[in-house]
Amino acid sequence: MTDQAHDEVAARWNQNADQWTNDVRNGYDVYRNLFTFPAFQQFLPAIAGLEVIDFGCGEGTNTRHFAQMGAKVTGIDISQGLIEHARRAEIADPAGVTYKIASYSSDTGFPASSFDAVISTMALMDGPDFQGAMCEAYRLLRPGGFVAFSVLHPCFITPGLQWQKDEHGQITGLCVARYFDRSSFTEKWKFGNRPEEENVVPFAVPRFPRTIGDYLNAVASAGFHISRIEEPQPTEEACKIVPRFSRWRDLGAFLLLVMAARPR
Ligand SMILES: C[S@@+](CC[C@H](N)C(=O)[O-])C[C@H]1O[C@@H](n2cnc3c(N)ncnc32)[C@H](O)[C@@H]1O
Numbered sequence: 001m002t003d004q005a006h007d008e009v010a011a012r013w014n015q016n017a018d019q020w021t022n023d024v025r026n027g028y029d030v031y032r033n034l035f036t037f038p039a040f041q042q043f044l045p046a047i048a049g050l051e052v053i054d055f056g057c058g059e060g061t062n063t064r065h066f067a068q069m070g071a072k073v074t075g076i077d078i079s080q081g082l083i084e085h086a087r088r089a090e091i092a093d094p095a096g097v098t099y100k101i102a103s104y105s106s107d108t109g110f111p112a113s114s115f116d117a118v119i120s121t122m123a124l125m126d127g128p129d130f131q132g133a134m135c136e137a138y139r140l141l142r143p144g145g146f147v148a149f150s151v152l153h154p155c156f157i158t159p160g161l162q163w164q165k166d167e168h169g170q171i172t173g174l175c176v177a178r179y180f181d182r183s184s185f186t187e188k189w190k191f192g193n194r195p196e197e198e199n200v201v202p203f204a205v206p207r208f209p210r211t212i213g214d215y216l217n218a219v220a221s222a223g224f225h226i227s228r229i230e231e232p233q234p235t236e237e238a239c240k241i242v243p244r245f246s247r248w249r250d251l252g253a254f255l256l257l258v259m260a261a262r263p264r
Contacts, residue, residue: 002128005128005129006078006103006106008206009078009126009127009128009206010078010079010080012186012204012205012206013077013078013079013081013082013205014079014080014081014082015204016079016081016203016204016205017059017079017081017082017084017085018081018085019200019201019203020058020059020082020203021059021082021085023190023191023194024058024059024061025059025061028191028193028194029191030191030192030193030241030242031245031254032061032062032122034234034238034241034242034245035232035234035235035238035245035248035254035255036121036122036150036254036255037062037065037121038235039150039230039232039255039257040062040121040148040150040257041065041069042232043148043150043228043230043232043257043259044069044119044148045146045148046069046070047066047069047070047071047117047119048069048070048071049070049071049072050071050072050116050117051071051072051074051114051115051116051117052066052071052072052073052074052115052116052117052118052119053073053074053075053076053108053110053115053117053118053119053140054066054073054074054075054076054119054120054121055076055104055118055119055120055123055124055133055137055149056076056077056078056104056120056121056122056123056124056126056127057075057076057077057082057083057086057099057123058077058079058082058086058123059082059085059086059089060075060082060085060086060089060090060097060099062121063075063086063097063099064089064090064095064097066119067095067096067097068095071117072096073095073096073097073098074097074098074099074100074110074115075097075098075099075100076099076100076101076102076103076104076108077099077101077102078101078102078103078104078127079101080101083099083100083101086099087099103127104120104123104124104127104133104136104137105127105128105129105130105132105133105136106129106132106136107136108136108140110140112139112140113139113140113141113142113143114140114142115140115141115142115145116141116142116145116146117141117145117146117147117148118137118140118141118145118146118147118148118149119147119148119149120133120147120148120149120150121149121150122150122151122152123149124149124151125151125152125154125207125208125209125210126205126206126207126208127208128184128206128208130208130210130214130215130218131218131221131222134147134218134219134221134222134224135222137222137224138222138223138224138262141262142262143262143263143264144261144262144263144264145261145262146227146259146260146261146262147219147224147258147259147260147262148257148258148259148260149257149258150255150256150257151215151255151256151258152254152255152256153231153252153253153254153255153256154179154209154210154211154212154214154215154256155176155179155211155212155252155253156174156176156252156253156254157254158176158177158178158179158181158209159177159178159181159183159185159209160175160176160177160178160179160181161174161175161176161177162174162175162177163175163247171247171251172251173251174247174251174252176252179211180211181209182208182209182210182211182214183209184206184207184208184209185206185207185209186204186205186206186207187204187205187207188202188203188204188205189202189203189205190202190203192244193242212256215256215258216229216258219258219260220260223262223263224260224261224262225260225261225263226258226259226260227259227260227261228257228258228259229256229257229258229259230255230256230257231253231255231256231257232255232257233248233249233253234246234248234249234254236249
């Protein structure tokens with residue numbers, strides 16, 4: 001990862017940090033609460049008693065859940081602003097998590113073979129050097145350890161994604177476009193169910209599209225053995241609460257979950 005790319009990603013997430021933390025902790029991230037995190041928790045093996053590092057931990061909501069599942073957790077993130085929020089939550093209500101400002105795609109400063117699991121939720125599509133992240137994950141893991149991560153599904157959330165609609169405006173299909181366009185771009189968005197308020201600035205999230213082959217080949221070439229891939233659909237219950245989730249039940253996959261082991 002070049003210094004310039006590192007600085008740009010860190011600067012964007014520092015700008016997002018306060019609003020992001022406020023919105024996540026006020027429950028506006030319904031995708032996380034009702035879909036992506038429950039699916040990831042089901043996917044994860046038991047982590048109680050393991051030493052775990054969370055790559056791209058953000059303000060630490062998921063990281064704290066991993067600690068509550070019994071793991072000894074370290075969270076790293078490139079954004080100083082998000083790590084400050086995470087540390088403040090830890091001081092206010094200790095869960096035993098240690099945080100560090102570091103990029104997951106270069107030397108994080110921890111000794112080799114010092115963790116049992118590398119975990120990452122919805123963060124590895126937001127950095128430019130996925131291969132670097134897998135090499136660092138491999139270095140940090142003890143033999144027999146595993147990496148488990150979630151990302152936006154690269155085959156469906158493509159840079160040219162468009163929704164196909166019928167004459168009544170109902171969504172009937174997902175059009176994949178520009179799948180092979182790996183140009184980075186900055187996506188501006190807000191959480192969908194956030195109340196409208198004048199002073200809310202959309203998040204600016206740098207994105208680094210890659211194909212499914214880019215992801216899986218980087219995992220394998222770092223030395224891992226891929227053991228499980230899942231593409232979970234939202235549950236019926238979640239679709240009842242948030243009807244727009246049904247497009248990810250019926251039309252295409254939103255999430256890609258990958259688990260891979262460092263051989264013994
Ligand atoms: C969408 S947020 C997800 C945060 C958290 N995992 C969660 O699920 O709430 C993406 C995170 O990746 C972090 N990030 C992006 N590139 C990074 C890098 N190279 N190293 C560490 N963190 C990075 C961002 O700062 C941001 O906190």
